[in-house]
Amino acid sequence: MKLYQENNKVIIDKIKDFEPKHIFECGQCFRWDKEEDGSYTGVANGKILNVKLEGDTLILDNTNLDDYHKIWHNYFDMDRDYSAIKAELAKMDEHLYNATIFGQGMRILNQDTFEIVISFIISARNAIPMIKRSVAFLSKALGEEIGEYRGKKYYAFPTPKALSSCDEQVLIDSKVAFRKGYIRDASYIQHSLQMDMYKLRNLPTDMARKELMTIPGVGPKVSDCILLFGLSKYDVFPVDVWVQRVMHEFYIEKEMKDLKKIREFGIDMFKDKSGIAQQYLFYYAREKGIGRK
Structure with missing residues (x-):
């Protein structure tokens, strides 16, 4: 694998186990959208990134090597050997063999804990397109403008303070429906540090789950999604x-x-x-x- 920068692009040749569609369309994230050229543009960690795979060459546009090493290497879980994981799972039975081949380029993203908590509270009894619309609306209404890419403005996910103190009409307009009170309460819990959600990754999984389930709007399935996608706990099995x-x-x-x-x-x-x-x-x-x- 060769990593280098050309202008505002970071290019990785001979990339393995990386398929943008499998990563961004597997239900783990809500801020990545497919472009007309087949690439995906999204926001994470206050940065805008475009991701495109051409053969076995991965092109990360609108970034540099410094940000790659500081942000994107970890975000895309590049230190994990997914080939070994797939091989181990595929040996278990034909169903896993077929599933790992079908989703061969999937990776579990290392996402912001608070953003994942709010996003999966919104996900309860909801469809992915609606979740994405609500998250995008809240980010535009309450988040900081990051910049523009391909003529479109992008916004950071709202801070706990912004979400906990926003006008109720913003939440109503975001179409989060019955979840609006949960969102405000969960945001206040983090903002006031009644619970530091980021520190839950230091707890054993069962203890972290118990803490998460004290947050309004977080039940068993949502807590498992937060543990997996926001706290890097892999010994969970969310059931939808x-x-x-x-x-x-x-x-x-x-x-x-x-x-x-x-x-x-x-x-x-x-x-x-x-x-x-x-x-x-x-x-x-x-x-x-x-x-x-």
């Missing part, structure tokens, strides 16, 4: 409708409806790679329509 379907299709009796038991089954099966296995299975099931009647 697609994961429930794929588990019923491949691994457990359809009569088992208890989501907690399905989650425990997944963790027992996949151990410290549960979260990564879940993402391969989720993406495979959703894209293939597995278990849909």
